[in-house]
Amino acid sequence: MLKYILKRFFLMIPTLIGISIVCFFITRILPGGPIEQAIAQMTTKGDAGLTKRINEKEIERLKKIYGFDKPAYIQYFVWMKNILKGDFGESFRTHKPVLTEIGEKIPISLIFGLTGFFLSYIICIPLGVKKALSHNTAFDTASSVAVYVGYSIPGFALGVLLLVLLGGGTFLNLFPLTGVVSNNFESLSFFRKVLDVIHHMVLPVFCYSIGGFAVLTSLMKNSLMDELNKDYVRAALAKGVPYKKVIFRHALRNALIPIATGVGGLFGAFFAGSILIEKVFTIPGMGLLGYESIVQRNYPVVLGLIIIQSLFNLLGRILSDFALVVVDPRITFD
Secondary structure, rough: OOHHHHHHHHHHHHHHHHHHHHHHHHHHHHHOHHHHHHHHHEEEEEEEHHOOOOOOOOOHHHHHHHHHOOOOHHHHHHHHHHHHHOOOOOOOOOOOOOOHHHHHHHHHHHHEEEHHHHHHHHHOOOHHHHHHOOOOOOOHHHHHHHHHHHHHOHHHHHHHHHHHHHEEOOEEEEEOOOOOOOOOHOOOHHHHHHHHHHHHHHHHHHHHHHHHHHHHHHHHHHHHHHHHHHHHHHHHHHOOOOOHHHHHHHHHHHHHHHHHHHHHHHHHEEEEEEEHHHHHHHOOHHHHHHHHHOOOOOOHHHHHHHHHHHHHHHHHHHHHHHHHHHHOOOOOOO
């Protein structure tokens, strides 16, 4: 196992390098970059509607400021050298260090991402087990309809609908419309602060998670049903082993093997969430930061997000392998 883990860590290096090369050079060929935006802002209209443009010397100065005065491959090596030192550069917009700007968004993404991740597993695994044990009953049919109706509705559209129904729109005023905390958050007691955050999280987390409910629930149900039809379950029942013991001590553990592959998404929970959902609820998370950075051609932030997210996703895959071994010790990696 240790040999396999070391191999995976070494394979992460060329993978990250490949991702960085592709993404870096894409940012250099996209139109409307920071130089073009700066030129557009500095271009003014003079008398008689004539356009006053900046000269070449000014353009060269701008290129030097933004680091575009060297060939693209040299820019990449300089950027990668700084990355290895922990310097992701500065935001073109706020002029803050990229890591500082990303770090300001991580707590918000962490709260929403981990909450949605754990709620999905806490709800969907028992629901999938119940559906497997109640196959073709009224409960199975009704729960399937409810889950798949939720799955068919886009998260952002569901968010708009919930805000209209429950956010003080046309009907009830049960949840806040936007944001993560209330305006008077700092004056609240610790317990009230916790309740305030939960109050703001209910609708967004529900919209985040609803899309994955159908997939995870169906996977749990089908996996357990497959196990219940296997010979070792029939043999155990024939020997007089209690039905619940066969299910929860033997069949369920084997049924969790496909589910365990998704545990690596725990690292991806740092960046969880839909851009459109964050836009609907005005949540300043990682998704919204990435979207705004792309629109604004804020390349240092875009590249920083890509590198960090790629790293966590690759670590998540290794975590999934660990989870498989924990669930099924028969699995070994060479």
